[in-house]
Amino acid sequence: MILYYFIASILIIAGALLSRNKTLTALLAGGFIAGQAVFTAYMLDNRNLTELGYFTFDSTAIILMILLSVLSIATFYHGLVYLKDEQTENFNIYHAGFIALIASITGVYLANNIMVTWIFLEATTLSVAALIYHHRTIRTLEATWKYVFICSTGIALAYVGILLLGISIKGVPGADLSYQSLTHTVVHTDPVYLKLAFIFLLIGFSAKMEVFPLYTIGIDANYVAPAPVSAFISTALVNAGFCAIFRVFKIFTNSAVASWTNGVLIITGLISLLIVAGYMQRVKNFKRLFAYSTVENMGLVLLAIGMGGIGYYAAFLHIVLHSLTKSSLFYQMGQAHKILQTYKIFKTGSYLKLYPVGALVLLLGLIVITAIPPSGMFVSEVLIFKSMFAGNNWWIFIVTALLLCFVIYGMSTKVLLMIFTPLEKEIQHPVKVNPFQSMSQYILLGVVIWFCFSQPAFLVELLTDAAKIVK
């Protein structure tokens, strides 16, 4: 099935690029996204099946694939609205890049071999570059150049990490670079090589997960990309980075450096939070604000993994809920830009008066993303704190809580300013947005709120299985 999936992806990308008709391209992309959902359903029916030797439908992959399908549908819809007046050529390149990105992310989620993960992460850089450069301006050129250059450097460093792993298992009979094999073989290998490999891999993949140290390119990419693409980068692509880091982390859980890797993740998570707490106060652009919020949430996820125990479950739950929330906020930003004609925080205002449906999305989104009840993210953050208490890591809890206060303050003041503060200048040629276009955002945020009260049994079972670390 996966072979057909990749062949179909290539053919549809080629079709979209060769098409001279926007309707045909939209139909091709829509067909692909429907196929993506069917493929995810097929995976659910065939759990733990391995295809072509390198792709396994495990619980981690299935959860992320369900999310990917949901996000693809919503992003596709908002993309069509965003590109309504776009020229055919740009429309086609956008959709070809979008399909390539979905297919590459799928490869990252399903890969059971570190080398395959690496290859598909490399492919995401290539496809996302086409999307970031969509507006063809000097700013998009700068962001794309930085994204490609830093991601490529990160990818090269991750490759060094893989080489070091390769060196450490050299000579072990039957050893290969599949995650399963590595989990068993690294137990007996040199801890110095393992530590170096982990550091290189973490640095390399941090560009995709948008955590310290290579988080900056994600911020710039989110800033200049079309709003639906920002939503997708901040969720599905970030989840690909999470998937890669979590799978690498699992390799080391039985090795001599297990507790050391936990410490590294905690430090990385805390530094990410610290950076965001500072930048949230001075950021002047809404898309950058929400991009920093992604860094904050991914920092929390790393903290959760570093804590272990219930933290693994909390990390997965947080990933799911963050994806739904952040995407809806970015979709709403696209609509807000149409109405306010700017992303600059201090040039916005009166949003409640201009577009009450959208203002309510922002208000709800603010409550949900800052984990204020009834947000489902409240549950995941409580679980993260619980994992800290379980390990008696009180100082980490205090620092995290303090930094989160700064983040919540920074974000709330800016979002509330946009909703309630009167505009200084009247908007020239105001544009109307059909309230129906905000429907998907209400659905996504509704799901996150529902998670505060109830979590479906099948999802809990999937999350528990994905969070299982075999010792």
Place this chain on the structure above:
Amino acid sequence: MTTLLIVLFALSLIYFTISERFRTYSWLVGFQGLLLFGISYFELDQVNTLNLLFIFAETIFFKTIVVPWQLNRIISLTNDTRIHRNTLPGYYTVILASLLLVVSYIIGNILKTPVIDRIYLTVSLFAMFTAMLFIITRKKIFSHLIGFLILENAVFLLSLAIGNEMPMLINTGILLDIFISVLILGTFMTKIGSEIHTLEAENLTRLKD
């Protein structure tokens, strides 16, 4: 013979730090490609013929011909031929590079293991440090690109150390090369050159908070 070629590779890195002309960088990148071809030829004696041909094609075709050709194209397009400003003066860079060689040797000694020849580790580390030096201390995007190409060659050299056991690792490294050649060199450098008519990194600092 392999050792001699690796030593020549290390010397080419020092030459990189001394030189200030872009054409010399381009020539050196090609020369390193040739050296990597030689090292692959002598080192990879257990790899099957198809894999070996793939590696040879990559080192000769991409690293020695395509990449320098693309670099020269960019130089002609932008009419930028040499470094005008460094963050560090040239002689400091050379001293720093020599220090990095010593540091690489020490780290290589610490990391020495029976399964890998120490010279691979030392020179690969030195190349990685040189690449970072280029990216951090040079102001022009072209130099950053050269830094990246050196990093890529460092990684390729390290992959040759375990290439006999895991040829897939080298093949994947080749994917990185092709990816970079096509995307960075072909598309973005040309685009940046034609859009902003210079390769000063300072012209790409509009995105701020």
